[in-house]
Amino acid sequence: MSRITLSQFLIQQQRDGERISAELRFLVEVVARAVKAIGNAVGKGGLTNSLGEAGGENVQGEVQKKLDVIANEILLEANEWGGHLAAMASEEMDAPHQIPNRYPKGEYLLLFDPLDGSSNIDVNISTGTIFSVLRCPDFANGGAAPVDESAFLQPGTRQLVAGYAVYGSATQLVLTLGEGVHAFTLDRETGSFVMTTAHMRIPDDTKEYAINASNARSWEAPVKRYIDELIAGKTGPRGKDYNMRWVGSMVADVHRILTRGGIFLYPKDTKDPTKPGKLRLMYEANPMAMLIEQAGGSATTGYQRILDVQPEKLHQRVPVILGSKNEVERVLGYHSA
Ligand code: AHG
Ligand code: MN
Ligand code: MN
Numbered sequence: 001m002s003r004i005t006l007s008q009f010l011i012q013q014q015r016d017g018e019r020i021s022a023e024l025r026f027l028v029e030v031v032a033r034a035v036k037a038i039g040n041a042v043g044k045g046g047l048t049n050s051l052g053e054a055g056g057e058n059v060q061g062e063v064q065k066k067l068d069v070i071a072n073e074i075l076l077e078a079n080e081w082g083g084h085l086a087a088m089a090s091e092e093m094d095a096p097h098q099i100p101n102r103y104p105k106g107e108y109l110l111l112f113d114p115l116d117g118s119s120n121i122d123v124n125i126s127t128g129t130i131f132s133v134l135r136c137p138d139f140a141n142g143g144a145a146p147v148d149e150s151a152f153l154q155p156g157t158r159q160l161v162a163g164y165a166v167y168g169s170a171t172q173l174v175l176t177l178g179e180g181v182h183a184f185t186l187d188r189e190t191g192s193f194v195m196t197t198a199h200m201r202i203p204d205d206t207k208e209y210a211i212n213a214s215n216a217r218s219w220e221a222p223v224k225r226y227i228d229e230l231i232a233g234k235t236g237p238r239g240k241d242y243n244m245r246w247v248g249s250m251v252a253d254v255h256r257i258l259t260r261g262g263i264f265l266y267p268k269d270t271k272d273p274t275k276p277g278k279l280r281l282m283y284e285a286n287p288m289a290m291l292i293e294q295a296g297g298s299a300t301t302g303y304q305r306i307l308d309v310q311p312e313k314l315h316q317r318v319p320v321i322l323g324s325k326n327e328v329e330r331v332l333g334y335h336s337a
Contacts (some may be wrong), residue, residue: 006193023084034078035165038071042167059094071114086136087147105143109134111283117249126168128251132287133161156286156307176294200258202297206324208262210246210253218269222334263323277319298328302335
């Protein structure tokens with residue numbers, strides 16, 4: 001059986017399924033082209049002097065790596081000129097990025113974390129790119145006016161497309177158009193993304209969890225109780241042993257869960273009361289939550305479904321608990337108990 005490429009899949013979705021417009025298909029193709037370029041840059045490792053810090057901080061006060069800046073520029077440049085976007089937003093930019101006047105505009109908004117897990121980049125561990133697509137409200141004016149932050153503040157349920165690329169031993173693109181989750185692997189010889197898994201499914205049960213345990217002393221009681229029970233394993237109330245895996249690149253941790261199940265937690269902690277979690281809602285939690293739900297898993301803050309959170313700020317943070325349904329529901333139950 002011959003495998004289909006990403007381009008063939010998208011054409012099928014546009015033609016037969018009518019799942020996507022021609023513009024949306026083009027958008028995904030452009031993002032795929034950009035992540036290939038980012039994968040190349042990441043894959044050069046120390047050969048090109050692109051490892052290490054850029055010497056600045058992003059809007060969240062985090063140190064920017066050179067490759068954070070390079071990945072951001074690749075995505076901006078690739079997506080500016082095609083006429084499919086009204087504006088873009090990125091982890092690495094304070095305010096929305098406007099489409100230059102010399103180019104036509106389209107009705108979609110693209111949000112991204114250009115390089116996720118970039119603290120792992122200097123040690124040759126998997127990183128990734130996360131992206132989300134929304135429709136720009138009030139695009140009726142033809143996109144003449146600049147697009148401000150408020151246009152982006154839509155709950156995750158409104159996402160039209162969500163996905164990530166993972167730069168690991170292979171470069172993969174994992175995607176949902178709202179009808180299942182499909183994984184494509186970059187064939188480095190032909191330069192094409194080829195579908196390697198259709199309809200990824202997350203098992204309802206698991207024996208694997210992922211959490212940064214160094215934050216344990218600041219977790220809230222429900223998370224503490226849940227993790228304590230997993231650690232107790234066979235000797236505790238769960239009656240079975242659990243294994244722990246933590247890459248520290250959300251893309252890689254979520255990719256493992258989509259591949260073989262598991263639960264991932266970056267919960268709220270009490271270290272800094274101004275930060276309700278570490279991960280960002282609009283370009284980390286929302287796209288991952290859509291993918292997880294589309295693959296049969298669940299994604300919650302502990303208090304509410306992530307996709308239902310009404311965003312208030314472009315760069316807002318949110319607690320994230322996602323993965324195999326029965327485990328996520330148990331954690332949710334401990335929060336409401
Ligand atoms: P980014 O590199 O885009 O800033 O995101 C890093 C995130 C995420 O990938 C990961 O799960 C988490 O930060 C790890 O953070 P800590 O090492 O601080 O726990
Ligand atoms: Mn990130
Ligand atoms: Mn990042």
